[in-house]
Amino acid sequence: LGFIPPEAASQLLGSFDAIINCHNSDNSEDIRCKCICPPYREIEGHIYKQNVSLKDCNCLHVVEPMPVDGKDVEAYCLRCECKYEERSSGTIKFTIIMYLSILGLLLLYMIYLTLLEPMLKRRLFGHSQLIQSDDDVVGDQQPFANAHNVLSRSHSRPNMLNKVEDAQQRWRRQVQEQRKSVFDRHVVLS
Amino acid sequence: MPLPGVGTYEDFNTIDWVREKTRDRDRHREITKKSRQSTIALLRSVSDAFSGWLLMLLVGLMAGALAGGIDIAAHWLTDMKEGVCLVGFWFNHEHCCWTSNETTFQERDKCPQWQTWAQLIAGQSEGAFAYIVNYLMYLFWALLFSFLAVSLVRAFAPYACGSGIPEIKTILSGFIIRGYLGKWTLITKTITLVLAVSSGLSLGKEEVLSAAAAVGVSVAFGAPIGGVLFSLEEVSYYFPLKTLWRSFFAALVAAFTLRSINPFGNSRLVLFYVEFHAPWHLIELAPFILLGIFGGLWGALFIRANIAWCRRRKTTRLGHYPVMEVLVVTAITALLAYPNSYTRMSGAELISELFNDCSLLDSSQLCGYQQPNVNASDTAVGNTLADRPAGEGLYTALWQLALALVFKMLITVVTFGMKVPSGLFIPSMAVGAIAGRLLGVGMEQLGWCSPGADCITPGLYAMVGAAACLGKARFTVWRDPHDGVSVVIMFELTGGLEYIVYLFIISVHSRPSLCLSPAHIRLNGYPFLEPKEEFEHSSLAVDVMRPRRSDPPLAVLTQNGMTVGEVETLVESTNFSGFPVVVSPESQRLVGFLFRRDLLISIDNARKCQEGVVSASQVIFTEHTPSQPPEAPPPLRLRGIMDLSPFTVTDHTPMDITVDIFRKLGLRQCLVTRNGRLLGIITKKDILKHMAQIANRDPDSILFN
Numbered sequence: 001l002g003f004i005p006p007e008a009a010s011q012l013l014g015s016f017d018a019i020i021n022c023h024n025s026d027n028s029e030d031i032r033c034k035c036i037c038p039p040y041r042e043i044e045g046h047i048y049k050q051n052v053s054l055k056d057c058n059c060l061h062v063v064e065p066m067p068v069d070g071k072d073v074e075a076y077c078l079r080c081e082c083k084y085e086e087r088s089s090g091t092i093k094f095t096i097i098m099y100l101s102i103l104g105l106l107l108l109y110m111i112y113l114t115l116l117e118p119m120l121k122r123r124l125f126g127h128s129q130l131i132q133s134d135d136d137v138v139g140d141q142q143p144f145a146n147a148h149n150v151l152s153r154s155h156s157r158p159n160m161l162n163k164v165e166d167a168q169q170r171w172r173r174q175v176q177e178q179r180k181s182v183f184d185r186h187v188v189l190s
Numbered sequence: 191m192p193l194p195g196v197g198t199y200e201d202f203n204t205i206d207w208v209r210e211k212t213r214d215r216d217r218h219r220e221i222t223k224k225s226r227q228s229t230i231a232l233l234r235s236v237s238d239a240f241s242g243w244l245l246m247l248l249v250g251l252m253a254g255a256l257a258g259g260i261d262i263a264a265h266w267l268t269d270m271k272e273g274v275c276l277v278g279f280w281f282n283h284e285h286c287c288w289t290s291n292e293t294t295f296q297e298r299d300k301c302p303q304w305q306t307w308a309q310l311i312a313g314q315s316e317g318a319f320a321y322i323v324n325y326l327m328y329l330f331w332a333l334l335f336s337f338l339a340v341s342l343v344r345a346f347a348p349y350a351c352g353s354g355i356p357e358i359k360t361i362l363s364g365f366i367i368r369g370y371l372g373k374w375t376l377i378t379k380t381i382t383l384v385l386a387v388s389s390g391l392s393l394g395k396e397e398v399l400s401a402a403a404a405v406g407v408s409v410a411f412g413a414p415i416g417g418v419l420f421s422l423e424e425v426s427y428y429f430p431l432k433t434l435w436r437s438f439f440a441a442l443v444a445a446f447t448l449r450s451i452n453p454f455g456n457s458r459l460v461l462f463y464v465e466f467h468a469p470w471h472l473i474e475l476a477p478f479i480l481l482g483i484f485g486g487l488w489g490a491l492f493i494r495a496n497i498a499w500c501r502r503r504k505t506t507r508l509g510h511y512p513v514m515e516v517l518v519v520t521a522i523t524a525l526l527a528y529p530n531s532y533t534r535m536s537g538a539e540l541i542s543e544l545f546n547d548c549s550l551l552d553s554s555q556l557c558g559y560q561q562p563n564v565n566a567s568d569t570a571v572g573n574t575l576a577d578r579p580a581g582e583g584l585y586t587a588l589w590q591l592a593l594a595l596v597f598k599m600l601i602t603v604v605t606f607g608m609k610v611p612s613g614l615f616i617p618s619m620a621v622g623a624i625a626g627r628l629l630g631v632g633m634e635q636l637g638w639c640s641p642g643a644d645c646i647t648p649g650l651y652a653m654v655g656a657a658a659c660l661g662k663a664r665f666t667v668w669r670d671p672h673d674g675v676s677v678v679i680m681f682e683l684t685g686g687l688e689y690i691v692y693l694f695i696i697s698v699h700s701r702p703s704l705c706l707s708p709a710h711i712r713l714n715g716y717p718f719l720e721p722k723e724e725f726e727h728s729s730l731a732v733d734v735m736r737p738r739r740s741d742p743p744l745a746v747l748t749q750n751g752m753t754v755g756e757v758e759t760l761v762e763s764t765n766f767s768g769f770p771v772v773v774s775p776e777s778q779r780l781v782g783f784l785f786r787r788d789l790l791i792s793i794d795n796a797r798k799c800q801e802g803v804v805s806a807s808q809v810i811f812t813e814h815t816p817s818q819p820p821e822a823p824p825p826l827r828l829r830g831i832m833d834l835s836p837f838t839v840t841d842h843t844p845m846d847i848t849v850d851i852f853r854k855l856g857l858r859q860c861l862v863t864r865n866g867r868l869l870g871i872i873t874k875k876d877i878l879k880h881m882a883q884i885a886n887r888d889p890d891s892i893l894f895n
Contacts, residue, residue: 029289032289037295037551038550038551044295045295045296045553046294047293047295049289049290049293051289079550088451089278092281092285093278093280095258095262095263096262096280098259099259099263099381099384102381106346106381107338107342110342110346113345114345175345175348175374178347178348179344179348181348182348182349183512184509
């Protein structure tokens, strides 16, 4: 297949990218031309930014106001480096909000599993029926699993809910096994 | 019609590759034969052929998307430790100041839209009080992130911790670990990886795990070819050409998807993509070789130290408090990392800054050279920076970097192996890059260049150092003289063939005597037969087989004459995973081989469904049932589940050939015969134990079959 030099590859991908991301160009804030000009004589270094398109991204269009005049402009501009940059703020916003929601959901579910469910079950069953194991409050769901089966049979819930409960119990037991092997015994396999 | 369950495997057992290959070939033959009969069947056969490619496409898309998401989230969360963006909380530091016009040449990071915590809470941005507030907030966020990471891992998917590469190697060799590649592991790993990396711990954003490990490396480094080579060299046990092309396709798709998401805002794939085109001097080979040796030493030292630490974690009380351990290590890391600006920034940012060659346009500390003569700069164009003496900024940067190097080396030993998802690529590269840059600046200041010529570029030294260390703290088999993967990754990162020579040189000179992944595989006792280790001892098959001289004789089934009850007793009284079937106990002539799981499932099913099968029923393995007395219960015919072509070797077969057979065919067990009679059995576990004994390791550490 041969090696594809990254410049050619990125240009190729860039053309595809332009097709895909064309909707982003409405947001004019997401493109910019950034020109970095180093110190020249007594003028300090400066960074210039403007929302211009690719064809206007050069020193003459972006550097305003021009700190030197006339014949020095060319020498000044030769030292400046202008780069065209594009980003998608919509993608960033979407990703971060999506990430935070998933994280939030996982945290809520974790809190539910570790704190709320035992409390609810304890209230439903009272202390007498269940053996309180002081071993691992987080992991040991076996007494509650049995209790849960008892509850489900006595109240004869519809099948769908039963299946979900069964699946959840099975998953919890699996995680417990994993936890025992990874955290307690420091091996992956039990 | 095969029963459901027959042909499947128990958890923590090894796949029998020969059986699976035969089955796949049969299935394919069926489809091809049927495809000539009707168009629907033809379409089905076409779709079967394309299903592989479609799967690769989907894998590539998903991995690319996930990697892009992880990148964006990790950058944002890392910057959250230092401040918040007022125009939109979802922007990280760089994007917050993207449109602002208040950035100056010297202070490119400051803009009014980005407020540090000190500015928000205390209203000041300079001074001792502001520093303390920032420090405390940094510590707080780091602890919060790592606590969340380890809690989520513990609650949802304990398999998500670590890098997973030893486990993936083992899974790809045929070992079954149920749940390891499941959806909870994926979700948990994705979310907690971001948290773990952002908390400032010295670990890397290891590639998203998928069976096509190629895809992962491709999106981590923007190097599809390197990814494929990684897969070929490190991870895959059985890698035909078909897999090569498909992996490359998946890697390309992933790279393209990542590029479309554009996480870094300027159409690069990776944070530290650089372009070097300066020619190199012959004299520079000496320091490069030095860097290579440094890489090798670092790799060997790191591996030994890390394995010792992991062993201590396994055996002492340290291992009883994983959550506490994570918090303590995070606290220490944050406390020591904040004061030094090079350890405060994330690993990838550090590498990117070290790779950067200084031009007139840079104002960072690392580029703090004394400015050349003002008048001369009128005619100077571009970046002629030959022979500049170091200025104040550079000296400060140098000793800060030296401290950072020591800190990173020590803290990574302790961090890798904790109960959060972690990777090793980025920290190793960081160590190498720091060492390289220090050496590069040193060489530059020694003044070995001719004036006026483009001389030593310290950024290149950093890159070479990173490549040296990337290779060696990693997973290469030690006999392999060329670290192909690092070379290709570096080549793809820099985009030039000029530096291939460098990289080969350093890869030859840095060869630690251990490698990390096989060491971890051994530490965990997985039954992984290294495909490249050579077996040098001159023993015969009879020395390794079971039963040994003092053991009870081999447990066999006869082809007829045993009852269901006798078979069940035999199976339950032993825990072998398979039983050979012989013609009779006296002749011991081999008929076939039977798996325990299949046997139990068939007998169970027969008892429930088949008429009249009781404990006194005969079990028949021959083709024709021998005549039964009329009052006998109906026999149970089990020839269908027996493997009629088990592999055998004679007792005088040398072990090298036997091991070769095991490796090349992916066998799980092999029968040993003498003069045509069955003598014993060799399993993969026996071979591994034998190899462990020869290497003076503890043979009992091999746990599984």
